[in-house]
Amino acid sequence: MNLITRLGRRVSLASIVTTVAGTGWLLAIVRGSGTAATAATLAPAMVGIGIGIGAAFSTLYDIAIGDVDPAEAGSASGSLSSVQQLANAIGAAVITTVYFSAVAGGQARAMAASLIAVLVIGLASCLAVPLLPRKPQPEPGY
Numbered sequence: 001m002n003l004i005t006r007l008g009r010r011v012s013l014a015s016i017v018t019t020v021a022g023t024g025w026l027l028a029i030v031r032g033s034g035t036a037a038t039a040a041t042l043a044p045a046m047v048g049i050g051i052g053i054g055a056a057f058s059t060l061y062d063i064a065i066g067d068v069d070p071a072e073a074g075s076a077s078g079s080l081s082s083v084q085q086l087a088n089a090i091g092a093a094v095i096t097t098v099y100f101s102a103v104a105g106g107q108a109r110a111m112a113a114s115l116i117a118v119l120v121i122g123l124a125s126c127l128a129v130p131l132l133p134r135k136p137q138p139e140p141g142y
Contacts, residue, residue, distance in 0.1 A: 004062050004136055008063060008066070008134045008136065009063050009130075009135075011055070011059045012056060012060060013126060013129045015051075015055035015056040018052030019056060019122055020123060021048060022046070022049035022050075022051075023119050026045040026046065027115040029041055029045060030108055030111050034108035035111075062137070063133060063135075064133070065077060065136075066132070067133040068137070094117065094121075095117055098117045099111070099113065
């Protein structure tokens with residue numbers, strides 16, 4: 001029995017929390033070092049963010065279509081893919097707008113403002129997890 005089947009949407013919540021924690025760590029680095037941070041300093045926080053995002057995206061499809069009738073799973077998956085692509089575009093536009101709105105105060109300030117926006121979005125995502133189905137679709141018996 002895999003982790004997603006046993007824990008359901010809690011896996012998605014844990015992955016978002018991991019992403020938020022990595023983003024908070026990165027924000028602390030940026031605030032402490034500014035633009036002088038080295039790759040070695042940034043790498044652990046970036047790895048945490050990558051693990052969180054990877055786990056969130058890989059579990060989202062299974063969990064999000066958990067309550068969908070199996071006969072409509074294909075169209076639901078296609079709709080979910082379209083919404084995810086739209087959300088990715090809007091998210092990138094929002095974070096870029098925040099960055100360029102704050103860049104007059106310096107790159108470190110703009111980066112910090114962008115990371116704060118990511119934290120807010122991440123925390124809002126945590127609040128939205130209870131809206132997801134509890135479990136993924138049951139595996140078909142072969």
